[in-house]
Amino acid sequence: MYQSRGFYITTPENRVLVSVVGVLVLVVGYYLDWPGSRQKDMPPVGFVVCLPRGSQPDLSFRIRELNRKYGPLASLKIGSSNVIIIGGDGKLVRELLDKRGSIYSNRPAEPTLQIAGGGDHLLFQQDTEKWRAARKQIVRHYPRASDPEQVRLQEAESVQLLYDFLHDPERHIKHSMRYTTSIIACLNYGVRCATYDDPVIHGIESIMTRISRPLVEHFPFLWILPDFMTGNWKAKALHLKQLMLKIYGGLAEIGSERGKSGLNTDNFAYKLRLDENVTNLTRNHQAQICGIALEGVAGVISTAILALLEDTTSQDRARQEIDGIYDEYTLPRWADEERMPFVRAIVRETLRWRPPLPSCVSHRLEQDDTYAGYFLPKDSTGRRSCPGVQLAEQGIFIAICRLLWAFEFSVPLGTTVNTDQSAFHGSIRRPKQYPVVITPRSERRVETIEREMLSAKESVFSLYGSYK
Template identity: 25%
Template sequence: MAGITSMPMTALAVVFAVALVVGNRKKKREGPPLPPGPPPTPFVGNVSGIDVSAPWLSYAKWGATYGGIIYSRFFSQDIIIINSEKIAKTLMENRSHIYSDRPVIATTEPLGLGFNSVLFRYGAKWRQHRRIFHQAVRPDAVVAYRPLQMQKGHQLLLDLLASPEEHVQHLVMHSGAIIMSAVYNYDTLPNNDPFMTVIEKATKIIVDELRPEVAAILSAFPILLSFPSWFPGMSINGRTADSKKYTKAWVESPFQYTQETIAAGTATPSMVSDALSKIEGKDDETEMTKAIKEVAATAFLAGAETTQSTLRVFILAMILYPEVQERAQALIDAVVGTDRLPNFDDRESLPYIDAILRETMRWNPVFPLGLPHAATEDDIYEGYYIPKGATIIPNAWAMAHDETKYPNSFEFIPERFIAADGNLTEDQATFTFGFGRRICVGRYFADGSLWSAMALMLATFKFSKAKDANGNDVDFDVKWSTGVAIHPLPFPCSITPRSRGMNAEKLQQLIRASH
């Protein structure tokens, strides 16, 4: 695997000779061919040359040669990469009975993520968690969260006004505060919140160590997880101990907080309190309580990271495409005026804001490879053989940059989601949320959190490039984080109020006028 980080490769050399002796070569078989793919190299497979910091780019490049469905192999693991949204829907939606499983990811348990239902194998436990999720965030239920989303959006504006240079941390706190309130009815502290601190520490490790190349190597050689952390290249085994400690506190502490408010009679509606009230006194109360606790912790991981990352992409787009920002702000001024802030009642009259939201998700998907599926049966697609047990990787990044569907795909063009009559098109870029039975169940909740934040920020602030001492724009190269979820790394920018003389008091007046 050319260019791969040395993190596990030093240790991999120790088991390499043994693995060669044991052998992982596949037996020749008769029947339909596997999908096309790069020629394999001995033992390792056909993954040589992948950019491990951004494998979705390599997979998309392969697609130009081999098409929308590609076969790869990493040691003994069959991998099917899908670059085509049409093929992904055919397999993972139309044949969801085959493609709804998850592969075993070697880093799940060591990182303390055994509670995370997003990573569960397909089965009864996953269905139980899914039902709990669905009750809280189904389309008709998420309407109840709108006042909360607006309230936290207003606080985000106040924070950005007070210290715009700390906008990244404000976005992180905003995204986490929405989830903590919705799930646990817990109001986070503005600084050094104990729950948020431990969750942020855990999330950082998890996002780093769930990198595709790390998980793939450790899945191929799980023995590496038993190596001491001081062994060259195996620092991950030290970080997993920290992750387990943090995730245990993450799962237990906020849940215990909600239980205490219920016992004290001070609890108000939240995902956890509502779910617990429905199981009180039932025979399976203990089992269901554990499931609710795990679902609640999963909701935070799934929601907070993606929301703040998407909002960082949004700010980047507004800076790089000022004409889009200006058009959106002119529309808000025309529909809402300048004496109050937009709210959800205005949404139908502001289709361009929805178009910006969709284009933000499409332009640079924060989960560029989605989460892998696994085939539970042998299958045939268009004459190609897909073996049972294969890992199925939907390349959302390639789908987002399909030039036949999205011309000039690297440009930020919200108008592509506006029909000729001025209404939104039917395309909602749902491939960014996954496919089939494993599609993100919280997508409707996320939609409200993103729309409210984007509309409020556009109404209040101008986003532009930073200026140097001579008043010239400071240009920058966009760099991205790595891992299972990505976001733009910090870049120089200017966030200034659109209204002259705006201060905290005037902003509070606008907020009060918006209720």
């Protein structure tokens, strides 16, 4: 049966919910032609039973299979919701989500995350003045053009990534999590994560593991029922809210205080606090705006390494491209990104092959629409662009090209590589722990890493505080 964002129907709570849904759907269905009905001119496919039992990553894979079978435009009926699936056709995406963006860019009601974010989580807000004001602030802080100071920070943090891979290779996935989280913590709050055991990282991981969309969200008429009858979804959402307030709110206060003290005055939390009388953004909204970036792309680096373990030809080709530019004493730089098109292709293919949000984040259609003879009903859900994507791809590129410069990645003897959907987990997709042999390419490269680590500590890391 259907499973959405890691919330399984087979849990005890959901068995109660399914029983309640079954009874009420029979009653409602007697009087209304719902939920099994769908207009005959909607895109093909039909109902949620077309989808397999399995984890969310497997669900997203099956959805792509539906696009391959039925074409780039398909639809599903999930409870009372119409879901329009757009895939495999860039022209169609541009036509609907770009050219007709004014009616395709809103968000569907997602009460769990609206409760958890206090109505202020940017990813799930409706297209309102408040949302536009928040997005404007993010675009100002994370411009599309590369910022030299942001690049300097990313390159310094990537040196520690190499250092950690060198001295503690068994925890390679955790080192990648530290790298991506520390960059955002520095930019947003003026504090860095020196180790994976930093409380910021554990707080973010707790939030990521609790973000889910329960089955009840597809049946709005069930929202008024007592919580125990619907999987205790409201209680779980309130618990997530308290966790977000503690982590995001605490970090925002630290960033604000550092700015007031003249430290890291460019940190995002401090700039939001300075402008709050102009933007009218509440303290919770400010905290949620800064916090959203922490929920992003931690698993992409580990995913790329996993793929390159299987595709050794691409690993060798990328390394040859890097070696054609840099010697053993010089780390790759973002400034030379255009000279490394194959490494750039690896980054983009990784994001396409195993995106962090496998089912994307839904859009909501503001009014009825038609395309190629198909009817797309109002309130259908389908995806919004991310204003921080440039920074994210930049950080991933720097990490991957430097890791390939420094190490060879191979499969341990007697083991095999699993790259299918079962190798991943989480609502924000990350690979499970996998075996890998990480071998420094030469002693000179090791010496370069050690030297650059000392330099990064003195010139960059010393500028930032820590979360306590």
